Amino acid sequence: MSISIFVIAEHLEGTLADMTFEMLGKARQLADERGGTVTAVLAGYNVAQLAEQLGAADALILIEDELLAEFAPQPYQDVISGLIRERAPGLVMVGSTSMGLDLAAALATTLNVPMLSSCIDLSVEDDAYVVTSQLYGGKIMMETAVTAGTAIAQILPGAFRAEDGQRAGTPTLEEIPPGLHPENFRMRFENFIKPEAGDIDITQAPILVSVGRGIQTQENIALAEELAEALGGSVSSSRPIVDQDWLPVTRQVGKSGMSVKPRLYLALGISGAPEHVEGMKNADLIVAVNTDPDAPIFSVAHYGVVADIFDVMPALEERLGERVS
């Protein structure tokens, strides 16, 4: 079958999110294999200049309105559901992100179409889109197939490579009037609250020593700091560490933290919940140390050590020290 995929682009503060490219790349690959079109849908305000980065798409639908300047669920649902109803694409790709989590299920309900979440893989067969979802904290996979009509797939960040979707090109541009009626909306974006700046930017660090629950105490974070120093990197963490106020939120890797792509990601005592993994799975080299041999982190790591981090950290530091001297 000839496929038709809509990719809902995401942008924040004037920048397209990686998620957009990850979805575009996969859609492009499927379209190239099977024939068909990839349409990027870009809703926002004064975002036309982002169009040129969306070269992986065949077509771009641009919907601009002041009400769409920043994401608020209702106006976005309104314009996108109208568009999908009218154009009836085979598959709509939405990110499993802060924006997509509000959008996809609502669209599916309004349009009464199937929707599959936590998608980690996607393929096309003769008459079906085949979606693989990662559920139950990464312990179970479900493979589902949708045949007729429109379906929505909510894609896990990091499931596909962003590079594949970062292509220059000139998709055919179609501008659609939003036709929004502000009086219909019972919500609006008010303002941003930005995290306190001044801390290091872990997305720029070439090496990250990342700690999870296994670090046990706030004091022990100093051990990770020492190791990071020996490696010439910085310390990041999973969510529980930030929730404990042991590290600032700027150090958090994962769904509600940063997505990082360091050259080395050393995961210490991190079990590897899907929310964390999506923020680091694209690191060049992943080494995980955990006492639990069944920890999901070992399925994304390149190298795994089943051991106590408090044994490995000092030994590693010592070894690194020897090399320097």
Place this chain on the structure above:
Amino acid sequence: MNILVILKQVPDLVEELEINDDGTDLDRTWMRYIPSEYDEHALEQAILLKEEHGGTVTALCLRIGEVDDTLFTAAARGADRLVRIEGDFEGISSRDAAAVYADHIRRGNYDLVLTGVQAHDDLNGPVGARLAAQLEIPYVGVVSGMHLDPETGVIHLHKEYPGGLLTVIRTELPAVVGIQSAVKPPRYVPIAKIRQASKSAEIGEETAEPQSLTPGYTVRRVFKPEGGGRAEIIDGAPEDIAARLVSIFSEHGLVR
């Protein structure tokens, strides 16, 4: 201010999950259910709102596994009303569950519905978003903070984005909110209080027939990810492990 909190029972991941014989679903015979972690945050947030502004908190549970303990725990935390909906709900999708919740909410008088932003078994997406779309009221998810103005019936929701960035979305009530985390993590409830609640609190019982619309997709295969993954496991004494790691780092040009 009447707040409804939806508590969903999900399989306890501590247990080994079994797949049924034809490989299309989990085997739920021996499954142990616990309340979804995000829903516990939703409940905590509801209690915090109640403590600040007054009102009532209703905790709602579909009968999936043993739910009475979950409801009594909610009462011990401070929920005023407990509702259990009886029916054949094991393995229910978030889409079908949303219809059951919507039915209950239409008959009730709620200003605010709080639910976890997602659950680990939501193949059909977050129930909150589906519920709000059915009720045609606002929904905002991934929320980790809020400020309620009961006078005007407006709530300012702090929605999380990566890297600690938040946006504030002003929403009129009634609304559904998907909680990422409560302002304060859920507090511990001692067993004595749960037992006390189980003696004093009453569970209102309702029944519902889950409507099972054709889902529009077919489940082909349910399987476990390949064990061990792709990590190459390094064994040995800490010194040996350290030596091996450093040589790997060096191969990748990470250390001199």
Place this chain on the structure above:
Amino acid sequence: MNGTDIGRSTLIGMPPWAIVLFYVLTAAALAIFTWGIVRLVRKYRMGRRAAGRRPAASELLRTFFRAIGNVTVLRDDLYAGIAHLLVLSGFVVLFIGTLIVLVDRDILRFVLPSLVFWEGDFYLGFSTFMDVFGVILLAGLLMLAVRRAFSRLPQLDYRHSFREEVSRRSMAAGDWVFLGLIFFIVIGGFALEAVRLVAVRPEFEVWSPVGWWASDILRSAGMDAGEASSWYPVFWWTHSAASLAFVAYVPWSKAVHMLLAYVSLAWKDETQNASLPAPPENEAGGYTAPTDLTWLELVGLDTCIRCGRCHVRCPSSLAGMPLSPRDVILELRNHANNTLLHLRGNGNGLHRMTGDVIPEQTLWSCISCSNCATHCPVGINHVPLMVQMRRALVSDGSVDEQLQQTLVNLQRCGNAMGQSDRMRAKWTKELPFKIRDARREDVEYLWFVGDNASYDPRVQGYTRITAKLFEAAGLDFGILYEAERNAGNDVRRVGEEGLFEMLAEKNIRAFAKSRFRTIVTTDPHSYNTLKNEYPAFGAEYPVIHYTELLAALIENGHLLPVRRVGGRVTYQDPCYLARYNGLEDTPRTLLDYAGVELVEMKRRGRDAWCCGAGGGRLWMEDIPAKDERPAEQRIREAAALDGVDTIVTACPKDLVMFTDAIKNVGLEGKFFVRDIAHYVWEAIEQPIPEHLEKEA
């Protein structure tokens, strides 16, 4: 000279107004004393009734002799004990002497003159006796003063363990006032006697040897009888005023322990640590205000003489954590006085008792090892107090994240690790035989394995050895498989009483479904609660520890140690075996049977040093400590023994703690921790499984 000439009169030659003044002052002193006592009694009556226990007459008598004999003071500190014994005996004798004079001179002389006896030979003997005990008292005081002034003993270091801003200057001054006042009275008494014997000098007074000797000195210094007579009233008034002041001072100072220690010791419930008291019936189900304490606990607070024996034996305190049992007691006493005496309410509007007065971190620092209560000379029971306050914290949900997770795990899965209950007996899969399911088959021994021994990979190897030993002995035993729950000993000590009850009920239901005669446990903590606390819930079974069972199996020939394993080891007494339940000898006997040379550490038996895991501390986030943690201190102590390279334990929690501690002190591969079963296994000539050798 006949007998009736020997003796003397008191208050002779004093003008009538002076006599009246003296009696007025005496009445005032007694009034202040009585007022102080009434005030204390009123305070104690604001406390809860102590549950159930009233000591029998024989016990009261026994405690009386123990108190008079200074048993609890002598026990752990010979120097201080002897000094205290000297002071106590001197004080008691002089006090009784004063009473005799009072009875004879102020009562009999007027009421029944024929019965007057303070004269003649009795007077002479009395005089000598009083002089001698005066000297004894002075010697004791001197010993104590020297110790306090020069010894720099850590137990006399009053620095506060969790409120650094608190100055203890006035407290230290109070100690000197107590010491100094008694000293002044005794010295004053001798001086008075000497002046009197300069003024009037009957020969028979040589029977007051100290006074006679001192009067000689005064005379040789040039004092004559006239001068002495004029000085006499000054000395008399000084001595009398000081003595009366002391009487008034007693109930208002640490001197009150003279009266209260006996009550505290006599009413002390020795079983209370091993079997914790029920929570108070208030909303929190724990202690939130001084009125929640029992009258006996309130007495205990006032009895504390800050001797510091608890302070120097508290592992948390010595690790530099924000806890000292002494400071907890003193803060509680302050708070109880501030609220009960001065405010007449529970006073919690100002400060919460649990949280403000005693900070949460202080309460969570306790490892329930009971080394404090065991060594308290005045019978204070610290552990139940700590647990009662923790109960209030738990009721508020004030627990750290790690503990919260553990408690939720225990609720859901019945084990602290949060693993599936179906995996509880997974460790048996590697055994060459199948252990019977006590729920399905009758067995003689029900083996209660416990969480750590079942789930912790560091311990499982030893659990399997124990199983093989039982099997090799042909023991009729079984386990509960997934029906076993954490026994709840530490859950109870964390302060989660409801969860403890829930776990106990589940275990007891499983026991009821099974047929067995005796419970044998691996974990001393389970042992304690099954043996001492479960009976109150209706589960009365004989409970033994696996070391007891192994020893019995060897003694009746079911296990035959055929070789001497050799080696020099030391043995760690688990708190809940040795201190709580007096089980010290059996494990040592086992080592002897195995032919292992045992080198003892100094702190053993009831003095044993806790590994730091008890009371639920194993489940909590670390509390910042200024010094090395208890387990690490213990490993250093053990490793310092000559030729010893192994510490043997009979407690899975010790295994876990010491495994980590050995790494932390950098002795990995040089010093080892092993379960005692290891040696029995080797002694019956079985090869140690290879993987375990590796672990060890």
